[in-house]
Amino acid sequence: MYHRTDLIYLYDGTFDGFLCCVFDAVYHKRFPTEIYREDDEAIPALLPLHRVETEFDKARRVARSIPEKIGREAQQLVRDAFLTALPQKEAVMLRFLLKGYHEGPDIVYRLGDDDVYALRQAVQHLGNEAHLLKGFIRFSDADGVLVAEIEPKNQVLPVLAEHFIARFSGERFLIYDRTHHSALIYDRERVRIIAVEKLELPPPGVEERAFRALWKQFYETIAIEARYNPRCQRTHMPLRYRGVMTEHQAFDARKEWEDAHVHRKTVSGLQGLPVGRNETENRIRQAE
Amino acid sequence: MDVFEKLTILTDAAKYDVACTSSGSDRAGVKGKLGSTMAPGCCHSFSADGRCISLLKVLMSNVCSYDCAYCVNRRTNDTPRATFTPRELADLTIQFYRRNYIEGLFLSSAVIGTPDYTCERMAEVLRILREEYGFRGYIHVKGIPGADPMLIRRLGLWADRMSVNIELPSQASLKLLAPDKSKESILLPMAKIKNGIDESRAEIVKYSHAPRFVPAGQSTQMIIGATPETDRQILRLTAGLYRKYALKRVFFSAYTPVVAGKNLPSLDTRPPLLREHRLYQADWLLRFYGFNADEILDDAHPDFDPRFDPKCCWALYHPEQFPVEVNRAPYEMLLRVPGIGVKSARRIVQVRRVSALNYDTLKKLGVVLRRAQFFIVCGGKRREGLRFKENEIARYLLPDAMPPVENRQLSLFDPRPEDIRQCITGQI
DSSP states (O other): OOEEOSOEEEEOSSHHHHHHHHHHHHHHTEEOSEEEETTOTTOOSSSOEEEOOOOHHHHHHHHHHIIIIIOHHHHHHHHHHTTSOOTTHHHHHHHHHHHHHHHOGGGGGOTTSHHHHHHHHHHHHHHHHHHHHHHHOOOEEETTEEEEEEOOSSOOHHHHHHHHHHHBTTSEEEEEETTTTEEEEEOSSOEEEEEOSOOOOOOOOHHHHHHHHHHHHHHHHHSOGGGOOHHHHHHHSOGGGGGGOGGGSSOOHHHHHHHHHHHHTTSOOOTTOOOSOOHHHHHHHHHO | OOHHHHHHHHHHHHTTOOOOOOOSOOBOOOTTSBOOBOTTOOOOEEOTTSOEEOEEEEESBOOOSOOOTTOTTOTTSOOOOOBOOHHHHHHHHHHHHHTTSOSEEEEEOOOOSSHHHHHHHHHHHHHIIIIISOOOSEEEEEOOTTOOHHHHHHHHHHOSEEEOOOBSSSHHHHHHHOTTOOHHHHHHHHHHHHHHHHHHHHHHHHOTTSOOSSTTOEEEEEEESSSOOOHHHHHHHHHHHHHHHOOSEEEEEEOOOOSOOTTSOOTTOOOOHHHHHHHHHHHHHHHHSOOOHHHHOBTTBOSOOSSSOHHHHHHHHOGGGOOEETTTOOHHHHTTSTTOOHHHHHHHHHHHTTSOOOHHHHHHTTOOHHHHTTTEEBTTBOOTTBOOOGGGHHHHHSTTOOOOBOSSOOOTTSOOHHHHHHHHHOOO
16 A cells, blocks of 8 residues: 655656656555655745666666556656656656556556546647647758747657658758757757757848748648638637748748848848749740 | 749638648658657647648749639739749758758649649659658649649659649549649549559568668649538548549648639639538548448538538448447447547457446546537446437527536435425425
């Protein structure tokens, strides 16, 4: 039997650290009321604190036990749940794992259980958010490096990494997560996720501005007025994603294009944007 | 004319094309090359009309030599004209793609001079993208009716998806509104593409490196509401197209009047959006729910009921099939219950293996009980507090109907209205 304690566990915020909390709870057969990261500002002052040291060995033992005793699905669920924005996710995950050790692999389908349901919902939310962001992320070309900013609720960077590396394997890119102050960096060889307190992106160059203008113009032209339906639009693309999307920035596409165009004469580059009447067009005109 | 103007004109000319999906193709990235595709597709934005933007959807050119009455690009319409050079369009695609604006290119075109010439120019865009730039993103290209089969084949080896627009739901309508096109000229390339896909599939079994022809399959679209066909006719045509030409998708486009014409609905006609919506719902029933066209609409009901979705309608006309016991019913039958979709049906099957379902769990699985409750029993029981007569179900299914569920259980000791009155007046 586990006995409930009024202890609060503190851990270092890593997944290994969390696994050590599980180890500690199982080893001492006690159940902490809550689990906090040690840098959390909301740690309650009145309850006794217990700092759980992260030890690789213990973490590895717990990590191995999960697929063995509760199954691969539970392993995946816990890994994903750790990235979610679920409040007090560590405590929910701990309760889930303890029940799992007891009940076995079936636990992941026991949706009547509040903890299982909460974890599944949270992981679904993570999946949905990551899926939307695969489409909604907007890169800017800053001297050949693609840079993007996002403001997600969940820690989506580990989920997004594989997709963008496969897609842009020949590019160097950076995705900065403003909410969690971390950045995904890929330099054609290695990929890293590092903590970045603050990131100032350089102002866009002429070419970048030209493409932003083209994209916004495309975006505004493609809508059919007779079918105008902002409610449907909002369902698919909630307002909170729009802050960092190029097409939702307040600028006039034509003016921006012309601006970039004027500068273009003084700046070399912008190949790939030939201007002027093209040959075929003339040919067709003549044919008519 | 600069790229900005061209993009404006040729986007405006392409916006009535419906399909903007990037699904059906799963191509992993390759080290050092640009692009990949994912099977479910990916929406990159949503325009003000709520439609998904997935691909850079433009025309190669809107200088058309045809004169289809409903089309904004017809020869005799006074509208600004433009044509992309293949290089311009390829570069634009790459630059948009790098910034993650799009999933790839959707390339269509007016008929510039002849169908063959048009096809050649489109093929040139695809050649630059695939061969010169090594682009591995999604490409959807329109087959131009009347083009040489060799050209269609060339397009198909570079594209993920091809589509030939069937334009209108019957030959008579086609004759009336699109006199330059005929049923044969549309169905011929469609059949060619299908054969190409079949051959390619057979070859891939033998040699895994055989070139893939239109790996994401072909689709088509038709205009709804410009001509007098019934919903039943349209749905049967749709089912036929899926069967005969193995199409991946059939798209419907509510007719939006853009030009006046003697054979066309008047310019103040509102696009029949609800009808389009119902057709898509029925299309889903055909593709994912195991319905066939004659089950959804029949001679007695040739058109959709504007009040109920087609699945609800079917359920209302077939009371003998219900109620369904969710703990035991086969997957196929679960799919036919209004309020249970593909996802929730799958989850039900998965979860009930471990433990018996109750209404609370059903809700957590994503079942819409507001609709489903009239058609299911759970452990042999109706939902608690649910009371209704069978002939009243339709009334409760209307969008703003009051639910018949009472939240609390009735009790013998509940105060009756008289009791309350007596309390207030003090008379016993």
